[in-house]
Amino acid sequence: MDIEVVDLQEIIPNNLLRENIPIPNIPEIEIVRHFVKLSQKNYGVDTGIYPLGSCTMKYNPRINEVVERLQGFTQIHPLQEENQGSIEVLFNISKLLGEITGMDGFSLQPAAGAHGELAGLLIIKKYFESKGIKKQKIIV
Structure with a gap:
């Protein structure tokens, strides 16, 4: 591989490493109410029009940013x-x-958003063609 082997504990700051997970003792109903209130603050496809692809509404762990900055990845050329x-x-x-x-x-080919959605539609199309099912509706 052209990526240097690195000990993760050397590149992850100590303040991000934990030995124990601090889990509070809270009644289930309080947890449910907490997360329901948080979810009501979100704006997304379930609460209003959102014309962008799915690539914009996802969680990316911070560790991904550390790994993607490793020299073996930053020096990649097509x-x-x-x-x-x-x-x-x-x-x-x-x-x-x-x-x-x-x-x-x-x-891993579809990049994201509309590209991924198109790839999904093309896969669905090939599936139905392989089963001999002719298209009856056009998705616009």
């Missing part, structure tokens, strides 16, 4: 040789996701 470690990382992630989901294959 014309690198295929035997680079970044390709191996993508292959391994694809393989693991396939194993987790029980699928024979897994694609």
Whole structure:
């Protein structure tokens, strides 16, 4: 691989590492009310018009930002040789996701949002074509 092996405890600040998780002893109804109130503060597809793709409404753990700044990732160029470690990382992630989901294959190709949605529609189209079902409606 072209990515240097790094001990995670060396790159994650001590204030982000925990040995014990501080879980308070709170009645279930208080927890439910707390999270329902929080959810009512959210604006999204369930509460109003949201014309953007799904890529904008997701949680990205902060550790991802630390890892993506590693030199092996920041120096990637689209014309690198295929035997680079970044390709191996993508292959391994694809393989693991396939194993987790029980699928024979897994694609990391759709970037996000509308691109991912188009990829999903094309997969659905191919599925119905493979079953001999002709399209009856057009999605616009």
